[in-house]
Amino acid sequence: xxxxxxxxxxxxxxxTVLGVGWAWIVPAHFTWITxxxxxxxxxxxxLLGVIMLGMGLTLTVEDxxxxxxxxxxxxxxxxxxxxxxxxxxxxxxxxxxxxxxxxVGLILVSCCPGGTASNVVxxxxxxxxxxxxxxTMASTLVAIxxxxxxxxxxxxxxxxxxxxxxxxxxxxxxxxxxxxxxAMRRLLPGVTRDVAKVSPLVSVIVVVLIVGGIVGASKPLxxxxxxxxxxxxxxxxxxxxxxxxxxPRLMGFAAPECRTLSIEVGMQNSGLGAxxxxxPSFAGQFxxxxxxxxxxxxxxxxxxxxxxxxxxxxxxxxxxxxGEDDVG
Numbered sequence: 001x002x003x004x005x006x007x008x009x010x011x012x013x014x015x016t017v018l019g020v021g022w023a024w025i026v027p028a029h030f031t032w033i034t035x036x037x038x039x040x041x042x043x044x045x046x047l048l049g050v051i052m053l054g055m056g057l058t059l060t061v062e063d064x065x066x067x068x069x070x071x072x073x074x075x076x077x078x079x080x081x082x083x084x085x086x087x088x089x090x091x092x093x094x095x096x097x098x099x100x101x102x103x104v105g106l107i108l109v110s111c112c113p114g115g116t117a118s119n120v121v122x123x124x125x126x127x128x129x130x131x132x133x134x135x136t137m138a139s140t141l142v143a144i145x146x147x148x149x150x151x152x153x154x155x156x157x158x159x160x161x162x163x164x165x166x167x168x169x170x171x172x173x174x175x176x177x178x179x180x181x182x183a184m185r186r187l188l189p190g191v192t193r194d195v196a197k198v199s200p201l202v203s204v205i206v207v208v209l210i211v212g213g214i215v216g217a218s219k220p221l222x223x224x225x226x227x228x229x230x231x232x233x234x235x236x237x238x239x240x241x242x243x244x245x246x247x248p249r250l251m252g253f254a255a256p257e258c259r260t261l262s263i264e265v266g267m268q269n270s271g272l273g274a275x276x277x278x279x280p281s282f283a284g285q286f287x288x289x290x291x292x293x294x295x296x297x298x299x300x301x302x303x304x305x306x307x308x309x310x311x312x313x314x315x316x317x318x319x320x321x322x323g324e325d326d327v328g
Contacts, residue, residue, distance in 0.1 A: 005201050010124060012117050012204040013311040016211065020304050023212035024219060033213030034278065044213065045169075047206045048275040049177045052140075054199030055116055056181015057192050059137060066134050073128070073257055077114075077135040080244055080265045082146050085110040088239040090154040096232040101286060101294025102225060104155045109273035109299045110236055111150040113143035116203055117307060118267040125314035127259035135264045140178065143269075144170045147276075165281040173275060207271045207303060214274050214300040221294055222301075233301045237309055241266030259317055267306040273299035 023030040036043040067074050089110025093103035114136050122132035147170055152163035185192040215222065222229065244265030248258045274296045276282055283292035 002197055005198055009201045009204055010120055012120060012207075013307040015204055015208050016304055016307050019208035019212045020215050020300075023216040027216030027219050030209070030212035030216035033209055034217045042275075042278060042280075044210055044275045044278050045173050047210055048271055049173045051116065051203045051206050051271060052174050052177035053181045054196070054203050055137075055140070056178040056183075057185055057196040057199050059178070059182050060185060061182070063134065063137060066130065067138055070131055070134060073131050073253070073261070074134055074138050076248055076251065076253070077131075077261045077264050078139055078142055080247060080261060081114060081135075081139045082111070082142070082150060084243045084247075084265055085236070085240050085268065086150045086154055088236055090157065092232045092235050094157070096228050098228065098232060099225065099291065099294060100158045100288075101291035102229060102232075102298060103158050104161075104286075104291075105273070105277050105295040105298040106232060106236065107155045107158075108147075108151050108277055108295070109268050109270055109302050111143075111147045111154070112269045112273045112276075113139035113147070114264040115267040115269045115271075115306065116200070117207070118263050118310070120200065121263050121267065121307075121310040121314045122260050124311075125259050125263065125317040126256065127263060127317070128256040129260075131257060131260045132264060135260065139264065140174060140269070143272075144175050147272075159285055159287075161285060162281065166276065169276055169279055169281065174272065210271050210274050211300045211303040214278070214296045218293065218297045218300065222297055225294075225297075229297065229301060233298055234305055237266050237268075237302065237305045240268075241309060241313065259313075262313070263310055267310050268302055270299045270303035270306065273302065 019030075033043055033047075038046045086107070089107045093106045096103075098106065116136060118136055119129065119132050121127075123129050145167070148163040148166035151166060152161040155161045181192075185196070241262050245258050245262035248261045253261070277296035277299055282295065283289075286292035286295070
């Protein structure tokens with residue numbers, strides 16, 4: 001059973017593409033996700049909280065201490081995560097001439113932390129899995145502060161962004177569920193150990209649902225901005241994966257660590273970006289409701305691009321072996 005779950009999780013790129021394709025052909029099967037409310041909160045935010053809870057269930061207190069055992073790799077990854085992607089995001093938004101909603105949405109997803117699916121890709125790529133897990137955890141926690149700050153600063157080129165409201169959203173849908181998950185694992189180890197075995201697959205399913213809902217609801221908007229939008233989001237991830245590998249290589253990291261940092265920098269938490277962009281408090285910052293509707297779209301497109309690019313790289317690197325001697 002466990003092996004079946006792991007195999008299904010490893011196919012997350014396939015599920016994402018199939019889910020988006022399904023949502024594109026029959027939008028009504030997914031659009032309910034964008035309109036449903038649960039105890040006063042949007043279903044998208046609740047689902048994102050489920051993903052973060054699942055992440056917390058896989059962590060132990062000892063995992064946090066591991067940051068101290070690989071400080072150079074974690075520091076390099078966090079710095080690259082919150083410099084390369086945000087700067088690439090605002091540069092591409094300006095250079096592409098994207099409409100305000102798309103530009104802000106692109107900047108928002110570029111300021112998000114690494115995606116939880118990156119750990120699966122790192123495993124398949126024969127990268128440094130321990131560093132990948134630690135990096136995802138570290139960038140997610142740092143993002144609670146950095147995502148609102150960077151989005152407010154860079155996105156402020158287009159509209160005035162309420163950083164405090166964004167910070168509150170990050171606390172509610174990231175910090176609280178992660179801390180709750182860690183606490184549950186500590187207090188209920190037997191139960192949470194079993195749940196943690198399936199939580200990665202649940203996360204994949206939830207991301208597909210979120211992305212499918214946004215794609216289905218935004219189909220006319222995506223069609224209207226198809227070419228430039230796809231190019232801008234692709235370029236964002238291409239820059240992230242490329243510089244995420246090249247900069248650590250120049251710093252002297254070994255090949256497994258370079259692969260890991262490339263994956264962590266190139267793969268964004270698109271589900272988080274979609275959830276934040278869909279929040280009423282975020283949408284209310286746009287003078288034009290149409291622009292507000294555009295904001296979650298880059299995150300939806302991002303979710304497809306980063307898993308496909310990551311999976312292709314994982315396949316290439318897996319065939320090359322561990323590559324321990326590639327970098328001195």
